[in-house]
Amino acid sequence: MNKTAIKKTAVLSKEDGCFVFESTLLPNCIGAARTREEAWEHFVHHVDDTYVEYLEGRLASYAYPGRPSKSLHPVSLRVKEHTKKVIAEAAEEIECSQGEFVDYLVAFWEAGKESQKVPGRKRRK
Numbered sequence: 001m002n003k004t005a006i007k008k009t010a011v012l013s014k015e016d017g018c019f020v021f022e023s024t025l026l027p028n029c030i031g032a033a034r035t036r037e038e039a040w041e042h043f044v045h046h047v048d049d050t051y052v053e054y055l056e057g058r059l060a061s062y063a064y065p066g067r068p069s070k071s072l073h074p075v076s077l078r079v080k081e082h083t084k085k086v087i088a089e090a091a092e093e094i095e096c097s098q099g100e101f102v103d104y105l106v107a108f109w110e111a112g113k114e115s116q117k118v119p120g121r122k123r124r125k
Contacts, residue, residue, distance in 0.1 A: 003051045005096040009104040010043060013111035024103040
């Protein structure tokens with residue numbers, strides 16, 4: 001696990017009037033506040049504290065420092081060459097695996113969909 005990657009894969013959502021930052025790389029470590037800036041500050045603070053606990057082996061969900069097993073499922077995709085290249089480059093830039101980058105994209109997509117919901121309107125099936 002890499003603290004920089006955790007921060008770079010933070011996804012912003014808005015829930016019940018609060019801004020919430022979280023990363024799929026460190027579940028249950030969130031920053032929430034009434035403003036985006038405060039939420040980010042809380043998130044960074046929690047990541048910094050949690051990361052120290054992680055390195056010292058004091059997180060209940062991680063027995064020891066190192067990349068934890070995440071009950072991963074293999075996926076075989078046929079994508080354009082450009083898409084594969086972008087995923088590889090983005091994962092390297094963020095300092096995470098390609099699978100973690102895809103998890104980040106899914107979280108980003110889901111957060112965006114939540115913010116676009118229109119109350120009282122039913123979706124067509």
